[in-house]
Amino acid sequence: MSIDQAVNIGLPVNLSPTTPPAPLPSGARLLKGERNWWFLGPGGVARLRDRHVTPEGGLLPDAEQRLHETGMFGAGRIRSYSLTVLTSTHCNLGCGYCFQNTAQDQLGGSRPPRIAQTRLTSDTITDILGFTERQMAEVGLEKLRILLFGGEPLLNPRGCLELLERAAEIAPTSAWMISNATLLTPSLARRLADLGLNAVQVTFDGDKPDHDRIRIGRADGGATFDKIVGNIAKASEDTSIKWTLRVNVSQETFHGVDSLVDRLAGALDPARCTLYFARIGDVGVGYENSLLHTGELPAAFSRWQRRALDLGFHVGRPGAHQTCATCGHTDGRYGAVVSADGTLASCWETAGKPDWEVGTVADGYLPGEETRDKWIGCQDLYRYDEDARTLARFRDSVDTALLDYLQETGRL
Structure with missing residues (x-):
């Protein structure tokens, strides 16, 4: 239900x-x-x-x-095999908090060191789809759900298109993508949508002034807000793609989130967009976020969610703690994360990182005793200055307030 x-x-x-x-x-x-x-x-x-x-x-x-x-x-019941593929491990942006960084930019610029650059090829796609067929047959799944991931996946548009086109030959396939949307042209959006892409997640780092200071071009440090919003709007005119807009919350963006919600409502079709807010942490790359999950933060999250709903956006509904189909099973039973070179990782956060491989698509997963210490789940690597009880209280407070508001406004 x-x-x-x-x-x-x-x-x-x-x-x-x-x-x-x-x-x-x-x-x-x-x-x-x-x-x-x-x-x-x-x-x-x-x-x-x-x-x-x-x-x-x-x-x-x-x-x-x-x-x-x-x-x-x-x-x-799980009905689809969840396959995440990094089509490129390179990225054209230089965000300091990215879990694919290996450190901060010591010069204070837009070029933090990252994981090694690799790019999905036709041969690797062949190996990935062969591996996927074997995995799906083993658990009796007949549908495939692909996540196009990176780096920035659209730095390799040919790889994205070829993967989706060939995947349809082995199983009914749908897809979504996590992208910064700076490279998403209307033509490319149409081609991806025709091959089954129905949703894209895009991140905003606060309102435009903060975003254009944080989420910047890797090569030139240039602003990206208007480009991203414009690309989403143009792609929405030509496709039925739905959008998940992730808003990163930190001490650098907190004060601008209220105005961001209003700005996005004026520029995009809220009925096509789901808004969600996420306090970002450090995965060991030296990023600092002094904003805690206490104080005014729970009330702020609830205020942003209410405003988003009133403007016509969708807001993710609270639910039970669910096991991730991809990283929640140590044998990769219902899903896999594959880097652009064909190596397997347990989740997004370790894909492409040296010494975190748990196998390859050519040879399958390594024995459990070899992967036990490398198999991590969603958020396992994130470091916070608060304990688990504090984080749980924050989530419970925000989720309760949202459910109360949904009931109060007749949305349940």
Whole structure:
């Protein structure tokens, strides 16, 4: 059940407060809202009342039984193999926080040292698709979902197009891309869309003045905001591509996010865009972000989300903690991350990094005892100045406020 189908769970009122709480399923969350409780499970979201929850914040058994009966405890079946391919490990921007950097630019410019440059070739595509066919057959998956990744994937447009065209020969294929959009012409957008690309994620580093100081051209340090927005607008005229606009939040961008949301609403079609906000951290490359997940940050995230919704943007709905199909299984069962030279990594954050390879598409994954210390999941490498409880409280606070607002405004 999706978040847009959040339901009121009808339960009897004569539940004993002394009944032991039922355990939550793996990944499920139980959040206290202003007027009710929110259960976020693998199968969707449900509204609960105080009578369904113990004083300590656990589920009463009858509530657990009803949630189970309505499918809230059941995770959806994985239907597609998730393949991430770096078409180029090079990038035309010089962002200091990028997890593919190896250090900061010691001269303070726009050229931080990066992972080695490699470029996807036809021969490597052949190996990747052969590997993918074998992996899909092993788990019985018949559909393929490709992420075009980099570096900047559009530094190798031929590789992107060839990969999508040839992938369609082995399985029904859809695709999305993470790109800085500086190289996305209307013609290229049409060709990619014709081959199954239906979504693109693009990052903004705060409002235009901050973005043009942070997210800059690697060669010349030039501004990029207007170019990116213009390319998204032009591609939207010629294709049905949907856009996820990631807003990086740091001490350098925090003060401009409110105006950024309004600016984007004036320049783009909010109905085609999902906005999400992410506090960026350091993955060991020396990037510093002094903004913490405490203080005014939770309220600011909630304010930005409400404003985005009111302007017509989509906002990602809160949910249970889900296992990533790509990096959540140490044998790469349901997905893989492949660098441009055909080496396998466990997730995006280690792709292309020396000594983090977990195999190759030609030979498959290395034995588990060899990859155990190299298999990391999403966000595992990020370093914060706060402990896990603080991060969890931040997410719970923001997610609860969003669910309350969605209910209040009739969006659930």
